[in-house]
Structures are given as structure tokens and as C-alpha cells.
Amino acid sequence: xxxxxxxxxxxxxxxxxxxxxxxxxxxxxxxxxxxxxxxxxxxxxxxxxxxxxxxxxxxxxxxxxxxxxxxxxxxxxxxxxxxxxxxxxxxxxxxxxxxxxxxxxxxxxxxxxxxxxxxxxxxxxxxxxxxxxxxxxxxxxxxxxxxxxxxxxxxxxxxxxxxxxxxxxxxxxxxxxxxxxxxxxxxxxxxxxxxxxxxxxxxxxxxxxxxxxxxxxxxxxxxxxxxxxxxxxxxxxxxxxxxxxxxxxxxxxxxxxxxxxxxxxxxxxxxxxxxxxxxxxxxxxxxxxxxx
Numbered sequence: 001x002x003x004x005x006x007x008x009x010x011x012x013x014x015x016x017x018x019x020x021x022x023x024x025x026x027x028x029x030x031x032x033x034x035x036x037x038x039x040x041x042x043x044x045x046x047x048x049x050x051x052x053x054x055x056x057x058x059x060x061x062x063x064x065x066x067x068x069x070x071x072x073x074x075x076x077x078x079x080x081x082x083x084x085x086x087x088x089x090x091x092x093x094x095x096x097x098x099x100x101x102x103x104x105x106x107x108x109x110x111x112x113x114x115x116x117x118x119x120x121x122x123x124x125x126x127x128x129x130x131x132x133x134x135x136x137x138x139x140x141x142x143x144x145x146x147x148x149x150x151x152x153x154x155x156x157x158x159x160x161x162x163x164x165x166x167x168x169x170x171x172x173x174x175x176x177x178x179x180x181x182x183x184x185x186x187x188x189x190x191x192x193x194x195x196x197x198x199x200x201x202x203x204x205x206x207x208x209x210x211x212x213x214x215x216x217x218x219x220x221x222x223x224x225x226x227x228x229x230x231x232x233x234x235x236x237x238x239x240x241x242x243x244x245x246x247x248x249x250x251x252x253x254x255x256x257x258x259x260x261x262x263x264x265x266x267x268x269x270x271x272x273x274x275x276x277x278x279x280x281x282x283x284x285x286x287x288x289x290x291x292x
Contacts (some may be wrong), residue, residue, distance in 0.1 A: 025118045
């Protein structure tokens, strides 16, 4: 079974995105067998962004041109929980709709108002991915199965094999699993954290959110979290495949370059080529105009 990965940094780490795709095309043998890069995701800001925001990059056209050239279907994050007619659409949302190919772009969502707006712009529901920020429970995920292309599984259920195995097969086929989340499965702050970030992206204030698990996995570097129960290791991928789940998502669009490169190397690259991947990507991180 093929393993599909949705990777971070479409706007935020575009220099790493470009280098990874060029390696993927020019040196396919260094990637793990049957591991496919299905999409890169990200947000260039705006009130629709429901995740961490590291700035505005104003490179939508450059990103879209690259995606077209390399037959890559991007995923745009529009998962703000609270965006409504008072705030949305903004200039960023309008630029996305007019710049990107409407037929070959996915949208990660958790807000019915934004979904309806996208449908009015000619986006099909088959291009909608339900964000983990929707905080849906087991029964809600089953009810939503037919409404979305994929559903990003709640972090509460990652590696909970007993619960996951209870999903109907057609639901499991649509699940996307976050492989490297820092936050523990039983985090009680998750919903408040999602709401805080959504409000932050609307109001642009400096209110700080303090998570009760702030130091749970150190700085969130891959070596610090690999033994955590909520992290999907390479060895666990086969367990998911046996359950009919073959879509995975790497977090880290606002991580530093070193951590993101190491994470890509671990999940995507055969061990004997990981040094090659690291060195090429690190060099590109220093000189962001470097190409193969």
C-alpha cells in the first residue's frame, strides 16, 4: 500500500519545500519505497488561518507557479474557528482564490462559514479536508466521513489502536494521522489553545497562551519526542496500513529549518541517504536560492 504524506511549509518554508520536491524528482531512489508526497500545506496569513502564523510572505504567485510546474496539489490552511462575515473574506483569502488553480487546490477547514464561502467561489466539497482543530469526537468523525475528502484525526486518538479500529472501514480510509505532534493525547488545553490561535489571527493581539504541558517534550525537537506515546514512529506506519489508513501529516510549518529538515529525513528518506538529504537541504537553507 502506498503511504501518502502531507508536508508543512508551503509558504512558511518554501525554500525547503522547493528543495524537497527537486530531490523527490531528481533522486527518487533516496525516498522510502511507496512513500508519496501528496501535498504541501500552509498559510500566508490572513484571518482564515487557524494555526500558528510566522508572518506574511506575499509569494502566492511564486508558490502557485511552482505547484503547477511540478504537478503538486497544494493544501491551504483556512481552519480559523471564528472567522465570519465581520472578518472574512480578507485580501489574503481573495488572493488565494484568484491565484491558485481552483480545481487542484485542497483546503483544510473547521468553519462552516468559510466552507460555504469557498463553495460560492466554485470550490468542490471533494477538495475539503476537515482540520483537527474541529475537535470532533468519535461519533462526529463517523457522521462527517462523507462530507470531506479527508479528516485529520483528533490528537486525542493518535495511536489509540482500539478506538481507531472501531471506525468503519470507509472512515478509516479517509483519516489523516499527524505523526509528530508535541501535545500529549490527554491534553486538557487543546481546545482552548485552538481557540486562542484563531482569536489571535483575527485580532492580532499579543495575549500569550500558557499550555499546562508547555515543557512536555522539551523544545519539540524530533529526538525529544520520538518515544512519546502520541508520536507515530516509522515502525508504527505498518500498523496504520493494516487498518486501512495510509494518509499522514507532518507538523512544523513554523518550526526552525533544522528541525523540519531532520523530521523530513526521518519520515521520508531511506536511512543510508539521510545524510545526503540533510546536507543538501541545510546548504539550501543557508543559500535559499540554491537549486540542484
